[in-house]
Each structure stands twice: as C-alpha cells, then as structure tokens.
Amino acid sequence: MNRICLFVMNQKGFAVVEAVSRKQMNASIACVVAARDANVRRDFYDEIHTACLQEGIPFLDRADAKGLSADYAIAVGWRWMIRGCQKLIVFHDSLLPRYRGFAPLPTALINGDEEVGVTALFGADEYDRGDIIAQRKLPIQYPVKIQAVVDGVAALYAELAVELIEAILAGSRLPACPQDEAAATYSPWRDEEDYHIDWSHDAAAIKRFIDAVGYPYLGAFSNLDGAPARILKAVVETDVKIEQRVPGKVMFVRDGLPIVACGTGMLRLLDVRDETGTESLLPLRKFRTRFR
DSSP: OOEEEEEEHHHHHHHHHHHHHHOOOGGGEEEEEEOTTTTTTTOOOHHHHHHHHTTTOOOEEEGGSSSOOEEEEEESSSOOOOOEEHHHHHHHSTTTTTTTEEEEEHHHHHHTEEEEEEEEEESSSTTOOEEEEEEEEEEOOSSHHHHHHHHHHHHHHHHHHHHHHHHTTTTTTOBBBBGGGGGGEEEEOOOGGGGGOOOOHHHHHHHHHHHOOTSSSSEEEEEEEEEEEEEEEEEEEEEOOOOOTTTEEEEETTEEEEEOSBBBSSEEEEEEEEEOSSOOSSOOOOOSSOOO
C-alpha cells in the first residue's frame, strides 16, 4: 500500500481529515502533520489534533515532523518545504495558473471574481507552477463574506482529496497537464499593512475589501483618533453630491451609525471595533470624525 502523509492547516485541512475519516481511509494515512497559524482568529489546529486522536490517525506537530518518509504527501494550506516523499501533491486556493502565491481567495474576492476554486497540482521547484492534476470551481455572488467562501472551498478540498486518495490506493496513474505560463498571475503575501482601508476607492470596492479580509482573518482596519479600528461590517449607501470630497470623513450619523465618504460613493459602518476586534467603538464619541 502507498504511504500517504497529510500536511494540513486551518479549516480546509480539518475538512480533509474529516472526509478521510468518513470514508474510512484512516489506515491509508501514515501521518497527519499540522501547524498553528497566528494570522487567523481560529486555526483549527486543536480540532485537527482531536480528530486524529479519535480516529487513531498518527499526528505530529510540524516542529516534531523530522525524518518522515512517504510515497505521497498531500499539502493543504501548507507554507513550508516538504521533503522525504516521492510525490508531492499541493492543494491551492485558486484556479491556476491565476493567483499563484499567497492568500488567493481574498485577492479574488477583492477583485470581484465571479468564480473561485481549488487546484490540485504536483509540487515543483517554484511555488504553484507544477502540473495540474484536477480543479473544482465555486461560483460567487456578491455581496459575500469570505467565511462563506471558505466553507464552500473547504467542501471542494474534502471532495477532491478523497478522489485523489482513492486513485492513489487503487494504483491509478494521476493524470496531469502543464500550466499555461502565458495566463499566469501572482497574488502577493499579505501582512497587517494590507488590511488597511484606502478610502479613496469606490464604496462598493471597499465593501468587497471589508468582506474579503474579515473573519477568519483579522479584519480590515482604519486609523480612528490615532488608534487602529477594525471595520468588520458595512453597507453601501446612496451617494450625495459632496463639494470638495475628502474620503474618510464622516458625513452623516443615522440611527447611531456613521456614514463615511469614499472616493466615490459612501459606506454606512455597521460594526466598528478596537484593534483586537472585541470592543465595539460605536456609537462614535463625536460627529466630526475622520477615518484615515
């Protein structure tokens, strides 16, 4: 039997482990390796660990996974080099060759893409450039919050992982085709600075941005009275003619909620919290407020 190791993180990794268990494939998994993720509010590390314990699947933290060997390694949300396996299969949050790289789901939603998806590909020397084994698509209707999209993509991960593991166990050859390099695009890595709202943009684009980097991510933010404020929920308001428009200024307060001028259009802010995302900052302490 081919030895298969799973290298998993976050909700999508947990979905794969659960699917393997439901399909009674536990005996085919030599080991599950997991790692914590400080960039999301819930990283599913403990849930992955608990599921492995309950199902009798060997579990290792990344720090302890030294000297592993396997016929196949399947990487779900993984960010590090994997050595010691004959064949590496990587799951990626986009329809490659578009959005190679990092955080492709937020990038696709910020761009307003009408579909997202997942690609299973063979590992290569450079990230996300290997031959494509299979893809699954998920249509998107806006407005949509990223958690709903992650839920949908996680289900595709589980479905695709089961199909590939079944093929591997059956000894079937996994068909793969090269990527079209002319169609390739890249999504850059994101850090805290990339959560900052640019109020000069259109209100609808800012709304997409807020929804795309919300939970399970840390959330969009703007400076308010010299301190970061997380803006977790907003709706587009009908615009008015503003002479000498200054994006980021509060123009109205209705039902206790601020309405902020954008480059074009306006946003009503429904949920504004402190930097940790725990304490509400609404209602604002003063009307003359500027989000920077």
